[in-house]
Amino acid sequence: MLxxxxxxxxxxxxxxxxxxxxxxxYKLTFETYGTLNADKSNAVLVCHALNASHHVAGTxxxxxxxxxxxxxxxxxxxxxxTSRFFVIGVNNLGSCFGTTGPMHANPDSPDGQVYGADFPVxxxxxxxxxxxxxxxxxxxxxxxxxxGGSLGGMQALGWALQYPQRVRRAVVIASAPNxxxxxxxxxxVARRAIVTDPDFHGGNFYQxxxxxxxxxxxxxxxxxxxxxxDDVMNEKFGRTLRANVAETAGNYLYSTQDVEFQIESYLRYxxxxxxxxxxxxxxxxxxxxxxxxxPARDYGGSLSAALERATCKFLLVSFVTDWRFAPSRSRxxxxxxxxxQRDVSYAEIDAPHGHDxxxxxxxxxxxxxxxxxxxxxxxxxx
Amino acid sequence: MLxxxxxxxxxxxxxxxxxxxxxxxYKLTFETYGTLNADKSNAVLVCHALNASHHVAGTxxxxxxxxxxxxxxxxxxxxxxTSRFFVIGVNNLGSCFGTTGPMHANPDSPDGQVYGADFPVxxxxxxxxxxxxxxxxxxxxxxxxxxGGSLGGMQALGWALQYPQRVRRAVVIASAPNxxxxxxxxxxVARRAIVTDPDFHGGNFYQxxxxxxxxxxxxxxxxxxxxxxDDVMNEKFGRTLRANVAETAGNYLYSTQDVEFQIESYLRYxxxxxxxxxxxxxxxxxxxxxxxxxPARDYGGSLSAALERATCKFLLVSFVTDWRFAPSRSRxxxxxxxxxQRDVSYAEIDAPHGHDxxxxxxxxxxxxxxxxxxxxxxxxxx
Numbered sequence: 001m002l003x004x005x006x007x008x009x010x011x012x013x014x015x016x017x018x019x020x021x022x023x024x025x026y027k028l029t030f031e032t033y034g035t036l037n038a039d040k041s042n043a044v045l046v047c048h049a050l051n052a053s054h055h056v057a058g059t060x061x062x063x064x065x066x067x068x069x070x071x072x073x074x075x076x077x078x079x080x081x082t083s084r085f086f087v088i089g090v091n092n093l094g095s096c097f098g099t100t101g102p103m104h105a106n107p108d109s110p111d112g113q114v115y116g117a118d119f120p121v122x123x124x125x126x127x128x129x130x131x132x133x134x135x136x137x138x139x140x141x142x143x144x145x146x147x148g149g150s151l152g153g154m155q156a157l158g159w160a161l162q163y164p165q166r167v168r169r170a171v172v173i174a175s176a177p178n179x180x181x182x183x184x185x186x187x188x189v190a191r192r193a194i195v196t197d198p199d200f201h202g203g204n205f206y207q208x209x210x211x212x213x214x215x216x217x218x219x220x221x222x223x224x225x226x227x228x229x230d231d232v233m234n235e236k237f238g239r240t241l242r243a244n245v246a247e248t249a250g251n252y253l254y255s256t257q258d259v260e261f262q263i264e265s266y267l268r269y270x271x272x273x274x275x276x277x278x279x280x281x282x283x284x285x286x287x288x289x290x291x292x293x294x295p296a297r298d299y300g301g302s303l304s305a306a307l308e309r310a311t312c313k314f315l316l317v318s319f320v321t322d323w324r325f326a327p328s329r330s331r332x333x334x335x336x337x338x339x340x341q342r343d344v345s346y347a348e349i350d351a352p353h354g355h356d357x358x359x360x361x362x363x364x365x366x367x368x369x370x371x372x373x374x375x376x377x378x379x380x381x382x
Numbered sequence: 383m384l385x386x387x388x389x390x391x392x393x394x395x396x397x398x399x400x401x402x403x404x405x406x407x408y409k410l411t412f413e414t415y416g417t418l419n420a421d422k423s424n425a426v427l428v429c430h431a432l433n434a435s436h437h438v439a440g441t442x443x444x445x446x447x448x449x450x451x452x453x454x455x456x457x458x459x460x461x462x463x464t465s466r467f468f469v470i471g472v473n474n475l476g477s478c479f480g481t482t483g484p485m486h487a488n489p490d491s492p493d494g495q496v497y498g499a500d501f502p503v504x505x506x507x508x509x510x511x512x513x514x515x516x517x518x519x520x521x522x523x524x525x526x527x528x529x530g531g532s533l534g535g536m537q538a539l540g541w542a543l544q545y546p547q548r549v550r551r552a553v554v555i556a557s558a559p560n561x562x563x564x565x566x567x568x569x570x571v572a573r574r575a576i577v578t579d580p581d582f583h584g585g586n587f588y589q590x591x592x593x594x595x596x597x598x599x600x601x602x603x604x605x606x607x608x609x610x611x612d613d614v615m616n617e618k619f620g621r622t623l624r625a626n627v628a629e630t631a632g633n634y635l636y637s638t639q640d641v642e643f644q645i646e647s648y649l650r651y652x653x654x655x656x657x658x659x660x661x662x663x664x665x666x667x668x669x670x671x672x673x674x675x676x677p678a679r680d681y682g683g684s685l686s687a688a689l690e691r692a693t694c695k696f697l698l699v700s701f702v703t704d705w706r707f708a709p710s711r712s713r714x715x716x717x718x719x720x721x722x723q724r725d726v727s728y729a730e731i732d733a734p735h736g737h738d739x740x741x742x743x744x745x746x747x748x749x750x751x752x753x754x755x756x757x758x759x760x761x762x763x764x
Contacts, residue, residue: 188645225568234563256663257585261563
């Protein structure tokens, strides 16, 4: 059993952000699993997506059901084997699980106010830079691998582009070279739900001791729909009525506001849970980082030209029922890497779970990742 | 040029609704185009979907750009030719374009209060019943055809089931035998956005002289995303930045709340426009009618058994990029009708526009409908 312990690292020096703004006196919260070997060649950085954190694997002492978000993938004997690799999970700047974010005091505020809406806009590139600074502190020059799913995959790709000499392999799962208009559209609806919640107060709700829960709930409900495939939703919920259907002898309630179908109950529950722990400004920041990521943008839209810098080896994985980050988007990446004669492995997994599949335990998927990390272990001699 | 004139018909007698409730002293607003022939055999009823109305075709005198929502399909010389057919459009009970709805006075309220949240839940079956009562008043016993797209297609199917002897042909476009879990999920998110808007006041916002515009905007934005295909969104908007991008020399604004991409601007505009004219309670009622429609439900889930009652001829049309009412759902209907040896024509149109395609002018689509109505014209001798 893997015990996880969050750690924190402070950074005083200002960091220039892609937006032109900068941030100083910030902290990064992270966890590590396994042991860094003598030549520091076995480090694996795991990047998180929208609503996850540094807590990638293991459990917290005395806390049942506190497994990390990728615990099925990472741990002793698992596909990313922490008895061989030193795995690092970092909470990204602007998030809400320990790393400096909008809910923390702004060091440039004369009266110690929290950032709120003034937290600078952060990008995938900025996160990669902060992760590199953390690795510097940990004395790790080169990563055996950087890996992530969805937005985490964009960071893995960002590493290959920004620090090509510091990465041996990049594992990019259920990701894309940029968001489609539809992806941006879903993000925008979620953001509008949050921003137009009267409890948002322009992002400075902390001073009003309220939380824009209505908006967060809607954002999460939209997210959940897009993470699942139509098929898996039909299989899990279909048109099944609410749990207390016996009370109406199996009939509809005929109500516009009460829960009638189980899918409604599920979404409301997920929305409520999320609104209790997630920060509204973080949601805006992280969805914007997704929108902005677009490495081809500085290369006249040519992804092949953009990826020329990326010299490491790649594993890409996509899932056929993922309509949020469809296999066609991973194939764009594969093609652009092959255009540059890069070493690319690609697996398209026929899992039914939609985008969520990257978090789940599918034997074919895990088999591919395990084989890939076995090869890395051999390469770095662990 | 077709001039449209709304008319209103009052119904005093109580109408029993599927929910067990009833409604009395209501009015239906409708329009007719073309001339009813002597033997009253050329009537075509057009049923509307979520946010449309009785104003199906033509324009209002002196009002430019007031075309009906299916004006490309219906009119003199058009696929449904009003120089041969007598076409009727009816605004459905609970809607907000003239027919009695939640914004109207409840005749059972002692102090003349409007219905608000007390408006009874209405179903596709109830709408079909009201449409039949209207036809009774117009002296029309048998429809040459009933037609509709999306929720309108469900009503056309409902006609074939509830009044099989009164329909010659049913034209069911971009529709489905019921909603999937994902469809219900999108409806539920839209409803929660409306219901949790503080200006909703439990559905009785009229008395507070406010409108839950925030919720309506979110509902409409979600709707728009699901009406379009991913492809057409990429083609129309892609990742194109806002109109004033020259002001930032082509760069991102780096803002979480301002419009950055054109797709955001489009969705906000559509949301604002919708919130200015659509009724929030109507939105709840109509999405619920969608959720509830499920003719197979009373037949142990067997659509074939449910459709045995439907004896008319059918035309079904679906669009390959429609992921809200996918072709597979129309094929379920086709199969169930063929199981009953019904006369079914089916066209699957390779149009790029997603669910919205049913409202657009596609030559192959209109060709199919035109040919089908030519056959009807021959059958009824017009």
